[in-house]
Amino acid sequence: MNQTLHSPAPGPHTTERIYVSVSSVFDATGYMQPTAITWADGRTFPIESVRDCRPASALSRGDCYTVVIHGQEKHLFFERTDPLFPSRVGRWFVERSASV
Numbered sequence: 001m002n003q004t005l006h007s008p009a010p011g012p013h014t015t016e017r018i019y020v021s022v023s024s025v026f027d028a029t030g031y032m033q034p035t036a037i038t039w040a041d042g043r044t045f046p047i048e049s050v051r052d053c054r055p056a057s058a059l060s061r062g063d064c065y066t067v068v069i070h071g072q073e074k075h076l077f078f079e080r081t082d083p084l085f086p087s088r089v090g091r092w093f094v095e096r097s098a099s100v
Contacts, residue, residue, distance in 0.1 A: 015095040022076070022092040034065060034076060034092070045069045047076075062090065 021038040038044045051073065052066040062079040080090040 014098050016098055017077075017093040018096050019091055019093045032078070034067060034078075037069070037076065037092075037094070 023036040048068040056062040056064040
């Protein structure tokens with residue numbers, strides 16, 4: 001399975017979530033900033049900058065980060081977990097398009 005970070009192809013498509021490991025830092029205000037993405041096969045992509053962070057959608061409990069990797073903007077999502085499990089803050093994923 002090719003897990004490179006590509007933008008979705010134009011046209012009708014569905015997306016699938018690919019959960020990834022993400023290194024991040026927290027500043028004194030509690031802001032979480034991702035610094036690198038690591039795929040399951042061990043490849044790591046440093047995040048050059050974070051351009052934006054906003055709620056992923058009105059219906060989700062998560063955020064969409066617009067990040068720059070290898071000079072290209074990508075979307076990285078943080079999905080908050082159930083508040084009943086306070087030791088698990090959430091998990092990260094990227095979306096991969098799949099043609100229908």
